Amino acid sequence: MFHKEFKTLITLALLLVSVFSYGQIIQEIVIQDNKKTKTSYIKSIINLKIGQQLDSTLLENDIIRLKREAGIAHAYYQVHKVESDYKIVYGVQENFTIIPYFNFYTTDEDEVAYRLGVTEFNTLGKGIALGIFYQKDIFDSYGLNIRAPYLINKKWGL
Structure with a gap:
């Protein structure tokens, strides 16, 4: 009997998590402070795309990838809530190349x-x-x- 109640509790918890995380969709991705590096190039090498769920691991991996680029000295991101979705802003500081x-x-x-x-x-x-x-x-x-x-x-x- 305890086993059945435990399964029901776990199922309910997973259902609640999926319902509340459903609204965390990326609506817009903005690249700022890039002067020489093309915005389309930066968007092509990052993993996060419009329409995906917000994922902090992907954001961190994108920042690591951007910092490894020869033309970029530093990179950061900002997450802005727009209604029920999110806007991601990547900022870059470029190197002298x-x-x-x-x-x-x-x-x-x-x-x-x-x-x-x-x-x-x-x-x-x-x-x-x-x-x-x-x-x-x-x-x-x-x-x-x-x-x-x-x-x-x-x-x-x-």
């Missing part, structure tokens, strides 16, 4: 060699790293580096 570099070293023949270059880590505002360099070694060399980790989707890139 054009980084020059200079390396020098010696060759096997004890000559001084060097490499001079520059890399832009947020090309087109889409997290694409594009770099060029000149290298003076035994031969003169030129190079171009491209890295687009989210070119196709969140899991496939170049």
Whole structure:
């Protein structure tokens, strides 16, 4: 008899939780304070989408992902209640993303060699790293580096 009452109590508790959590739907997602990084790019790499239930774990994971982007120095979120739904505001502070570099070293023949270059880590505002360099070694060399980790989707890139 106790077992049946316990099952009924658990079922009632789950029903109440599902009824009260049903109204926590995301109505709008806003990205603010981004100047160079495109809003569409940020929305494509976050996991939270409009129409989903509000999930604090997804919000925290999105913030971690945004902070790992080379073009973003800091990210935060705010949750605003709009009638029975929620509005999520992501805020970002961007990094300076054009980084020059200079390396020098010696060759096997004890000559001084060097490499001079520059890399832009947020090309087109889409997290694409594009770099060029000149290298003076035994031969003169030129190079171009491209890295687009989210070119196709969140899991496939170049």
